[in-house]
Amino acid sequence: MRPPFVVYILVLASGVIHSAIYFPHLPETMASHFGGDGLPNGWSSKTAFFQLETFIQL
DSSP, X not given: OOOOHHHHHHXXXXXXXXXXXXXXXXXXXXXXXXXXXXXXEEEEEHHHHHHHHHHHHO
């Protein structure tokens, strides 16, 4: 059985609220990729990072 559409909207809204709260507190450059050793090896701006995450959520 498929969950109601309202569940998807609530999950999306909670992601937007979460991002709006934490966005100002994050550094301008964020690690966006990690190697097998667990160390970051790819970087992006926080704006690009959140744009990608928003696209993935949709």
